[in-house]
Amino acid sequence: MMHREVLEVDVLVVGAGPAGLSAAIRVAESSRRAGGEPLAVAVIEKSRQSGSHILSGAVLDISGLDELLPDWKARGAPVDTLVSSDKIYYLTSRSKLRFPFNGPLNNHGNYVISLSRFVRWLTGQAEAEGVDVFTGFGGSEILYDGERVVGVRTGDRGVDKQGVEKSNFEPGVDIRAAVTIFADGVRGNLTKTLVKDLVLEGPQPQTYALGIKELWELPPGKVIPGHVIHTLGYPLRNEEFGGGFVYTLPEGRISVGLVVGLDYRDPRFDPHMAFQRFKQHPAIASLLAGGRMLRYGAKALPEGGWYALPRCHVAGGLIVGDAAGFLNSMRLKGIHLAMKSGICAGDTAVEAIRSSDVSASKLAAFQKRIIAGSVRRELYPVRNVHQAFGRGLLAGLAFSAWSMVTGGWCFKRMLPNEVGHARMASISRYYGTEPQDIRVSSNAVTVDRTLTFDKLTNVHYSGTRHDEDQPVHLLVKDTDLCRSRCRELYGNPCIHFCPAHVYEMVDDGHGPRLQINASNCVHCKTCDIVDPFQVIDWVPPEGGGGPEYEGM
Amino acid sequence: MKIAVCVKQVVTRDWPLRINDSHTWVDDRDASFEMNEPDAYALEEALRLKEQHGGEVVVCSAGPPRVNQVIREALARGADRAIHVEAESLASADGAMVAEALAAPMEEEQFDLVLTGLQSDDQGFAQTGVVLAEFLSIPHATIIMEVQVGAGRVRVKRELEGGWFQWVSMSTPALLTIQSGINQLRYATLKGIMAAKKKEVRLVEPPAELARRQEILMLSVPERTKEIRLFDGAPAEAAGKLVQALKDDARVI
Ligand SMILES: Cc1cc2nc3c(=O)[nH]c(=O)nc-3n(C[C@H](O)[C@H](O)[C@H](O)COP(=O)(O)OP(=O)(O)OC[C@H]3O[C@@H](n4cnc5c(N)ncnc54)[C@H](O)[C@@H]3O)c2cc1C
Numbered sequence: 049m050m051h052r053e054v055l056e057v058d059v060l061v062v063g064a065g066p067a068g069l070s071a072a073i074r075v076a077e078s079s080r081r082a083g084g085e086p087l088a089v090a091v092i093e094k095s096r097q098s099g100s101h102i103l104s105g106a107v108l109d110i111s112g113l114d115e116l117l118p119d120w121k122a123r124g125a126p127v128d129t130l131v132s133s134d135k136i137y138y139l140t141s142r143s144k145l146r147f148p149f150n151g152p153l154n155n156h157g158n159y160v161i162s163l164s165r166f167v168r169w170l171t172g173q174a175e176a177e178g179v180d181v182f183t184g185f186g187g188s189e190i191l192y193d194g195e196r197v198v199g200v201r202t203g204d205r206g207v208d209k210q211g212v213e214k215s216n217f218e219p220g221v222d223i224r225a226a227v228t229i230f231a232d233g234v235r236g237n238l239t240k241t242l243v244k245d246l247v248l249e250g251p252q253p254q255t256y257a258l259g260i261k262e263l264w265e266l267p268p269g270k271v272i273p274g275h276v277i278h279t280l281g282y283p284l285r286n287e288e289f290g291g292g293f294v295y296t297l298p299e300g301r302i303s304v305g306l307v308v309g310l311d312y313r314d315p316r317f318d319p320h321m322a323f324q325r326f327k328q329h330p331a332i333a334s335l336l337a338g339g340r341m342l343r344y345g346a347k348a349l350p351e352g353g354w355y356a357l358p359r360c361h362v363a364g365g366l367i368v369g370d371a372a373g374f375l376n377s378m379r380l381k382g383i384h385l386a387m388k389s390g391i392c393a394g395d396t397a398v399e400a401i402r403s404s405d406v407s408a409s410k411l412a413a414f415q416k417r418i419i420a421g422s423v424r425r426e427l428y429p430v431r432n433v434h435q436a437f438g439r440g441l442l443a444g445l446a447f448s449a450w451s452m453v454t455g456g457w458c459f460k461r462m463l464p465n466e467v468g469h470a471r472m473a474s475i476s477r478y479y480g481t482e483p484q485d486i487r488v489s490s491n492a493v494t495v496d497r498t499l500t501f502d503k504l505t506n507v508h509y510s511g512t513r514h515d516e517d518q519p520v521h522l523l524v525k526d527t528d529l530c531r532s533r534c535r536e537l538y539g540n541p542c543i544h545f546c547p548a549h550v551y552e553m554v555d556d557g558h559g560p561r562l563q564i565n566a567s568n569c570v571h572c573k574t575c576d577i578v579d580p581f582q583v584i585d586w587v588p589p590e591g592g593g594g595p596e597y598e599g600m
Numbered sequence: 601m602k603i604a605v606c607v608k609q610v611v612t613r614d615w616p617l618r619i620n621d622s623h624t625w626v627d628d629r630d631a632s633f634e635m636n637e638p639d640a641y642a643l644e645e646a647l648r649l650k651e652q653h654g655g656e657v658v659v660c661s662a663g664p665p666r667v668n669q670v671i672r673e674a675l676a677r678g679a680d681r682a683i684h685v686e687a688e689s690l691a692s693a694d695g696a697m698v699a700e701a702l703a704a705p706m707e708e709e710q711f712d713l714v715l716t717g718l719q720s721d722d723q724g725f726a727q728t729g730v731v732l733a734e735f736l737s738i739p740h741a742t743i744i745m746e747v748q749v750g751a752g753r754v755r756v757k758r759e760l761e762g763g764w765f766q767w768v769s770m771s772t773p774a775l776l777t778i779q780s781g782i783n784q785l786r787y788a789t790l791k792g793i794m795a796a797k798k799k800e801v802r803l804v805e806p807p808a809e810l811a812r813r814q815e816i817l818m819l820s821v822p823e824r825t826k827e828i829r830l831f832d833g834a835p836a837e838a839a840g841k842l843v844q845a846l847k848d849d850a851r852v853i
């Protein structure tokens with residue numbers, strides 16, 4: 049008989065990001081203040097160490113932190129580089145134009161931080177409040193009692209490639225909780241299941257972007273910390289949504305990244321290549337000259353905004369942060385909203401547990417808190433922006449300027465928004481009848497390994513590691529599709545969109561077949577999001593596997 | 601049986617390393633760390649011996665405060681308590697210095713068996729265990745593949761070169777340096793992680809006169825010496841040139 053460990057807690061949080069940790073801290077703190085038997089709070093996190101799967105820009109709007117821990121300075125938060133300069137440029141292939149206004153991207157009073165470090169600190173704060181943070185445990189299944197969420201089952205450990213138990217097999221643990229808070233980040237595997245199981249979709253489908261980032265070190269004196277640069281335009285075309293960022297940190301560190309909407313049309317478009325081109329632009333290349341790349345990583349972000357939020361309260365469960373989509377894509381900021389939604393969820397959970405009522409209607413207090421508070425105040429006015437960007441960059445810019453002036457008022461209440469993967473065009477629709485080499489991405493560049501890198505070199509710099517002897521964690525429902533319809537129609541876009549070279553079409557004499565190099569996976573979730581046939585399901589690998597982001 | 605396991609915290613395997621400004625060590629300011637691999641096997645072996653023979657497993661580590669990470673991990677997997685000889689100067693210490701730092705508090709404990717990893721993934725001296733055995737005045741054996749415990753004695757299988765093994769018997773207390781891969785590592789359980797929080801970690805100061813015996817003069821990255829030569833011509837002709845080059849230049853055939 050298999051012995052399954054069971055743990056009972058009052059509140060279980062899935063995902064130790066800013067959202068989940070804020071919720072956990074809030075619950076523990078208010079339970080401590082109230083006195084009596086403290087509420088048991090557990091957080092599970094799939095990364096080996098806290099913060100290792102956290103990647104962000106990041107410019108921090110401190111309003112969330114101020115609300116959670118007003119004395120954060122005294123507590124030694126790694127938040128110390130105040131934004132000192134803030135510019136937006138429009139890039140053409142060779143030159144740059146400075147925008148006269150900063151509009152929504154205005155970063156006055158914000159800080160440039162490393163989110164993975166910040167999260168590590170936040171974990172310490174949670175533990176000091178008595179929260180149990182379990183790293184190395186990925187949530188793989190939701191436990192229900194009818195329609196009520198009663199907890200989460202973590203993944204089995206010690207299973208080999210063929211799915212056979214190894215001698216150190218350890219079955220997943222059932223963590224049962226009165227309230228489960230889903231903070232599993234963008235396209236979280238559990239939130240995805242929950243939204244589907246309980247039909248929680250919002251009025252519009254969620255849309256996403258992929259952020260690719262490198263951390264560089266430059267010779268001493270070359271960079272002044274606290275500079276923030278955002279770019280629009282090159283290397284993205286009018287039909288692609290997104291932009292670049294450069295944030296400078298102390299010790300000559302610099303964060304460079306490109307965010308690309310995962311609703312692009314060209315099936316041969318490669319976001320990683322676009323990022324290489326971004327670095328090659330004279331404005332960026334001159335900044336990076338003489339420096340060297342220290343780290344690499346990629347992660348998706350939700351961009352659908354207010355109307356794409358699912359219903360975030362169910363009996364026994366709440367959804368917070370990027371998992372729900374609390375991100376302001378106009379400002380490229382989600383950390384403070386993740387924290388604020390976490391705070392609202394924490395308060396709601398405590399209230400519900402105290403009154404011994406965790407029904408959906410009781411937990412709907414979460415929604416009331418969101419609507420009455422600063423989260424809606426920030427997200428509602430920009431509710432139509434991404435949809436406008438979906439119509440091309442210039443239209444989007446005009447729209448966002450207009451949106452700011454009018455407070456987002458629009459002729460129609462909602463601009464329709466398509467699911468991102470549905471916008472990908474077929475090879476023939478996009479390229480016409482001219483034969484195409486589908487193995488090469490349309491924006492390929494030759495890499496020089498100094499400024500630009502191939503995916504495999506980059507993956508090495510993400511510190512990614514998985515136990516090789518485990519089942520593949522990218523479940524492709526139908527691999528026949530890859531060699532037949534997907535190949536004909538889209539030319540296997542997975543080999544281009546994955547920023548970690550996980551997908552490869554190989555031919556060992558019997559025709560092309562899909563090879564999945566799962567151990568390269570940096571958990572960005574792009575494949576799960578953008579695959580045009582929606583046959584790829586990202587599930588958590590054995591706990592502890594994945595990237596090791598440090599300083600990202 | 602009272603068993604000690606010495607564990608070291610090292611920079612994660614395959615970490616993209618950089619050398620520090622003084623060229624004496626890697627720049628570990630923002631490196632990611634983990635338990636030295638052979639030490640993890642030593643810990644597992646200790647836990648198995650405890651399961652068979654009863655007793656106690658004590659984790660011993662010398663290093664800066666960050667070493668607490670691997671100590672907690674060892675406690676979560678099942679070790680009973682820990683001794684941490686804590687000093688910033690122990691961060692990239694040589695084997696003898698680490699052994700000396702550990703010797704005094706370990707001597708007090710009167711362990712029946714001391715297990716260490718065969719060598720560390722970073723410096724690779726394979727000496728810490730051996731020198732420690734000398735400090736503790738107990739016999740030792742290295743590169744251990746199997747451990748059998750009897751009354752007052754241990755019988756161990758040592759790995760020799762070329763696929764040969766050797767069985768050695770010695771009296772306890774004894775020190776064994778454990779080879780990677782001798783068992784299957786267990787996972788930390790949730791209960792283990794929670795229990796670890798309540799386990800004792802005794803912080804000990806290193807001896808006052810503790811100093812390095814060795815100084816790292818310089819560390820350098822291996823130079824790329826790989827060379828690619830392409831032989832052109834018809835396949836048969838190119839193959840001929842290749843064979844010639846393998847004979848004359850590479851001298852491998
Ligand atoms: C390139 C890029 C740049 C950005 N720049 C900025 C910026 O400058 N400013 C800003 O405010 N925001 C920025 N953001 C957005 C911001 O990073 C996110 O909004 C924020 O991190 C969301 O926090 P979260 O806690 O909801 O999710 P996350 O930070 O993603 O945390 C989720 C955690 O859950 C874990 N997890 C997921 N699934 C499971 C599972 N099944 N079991 C256990 N654990 C699980 C993950 O490993 C992760 O640690 C940026 C994002 C990207 C990608």
Ligand code: SF4
Binds near residue numbers: 572586
């Ligand atoms: S396999 Fe999917 S989740 Fe993993 S790195 Fe590639 S696109 Fe991202």
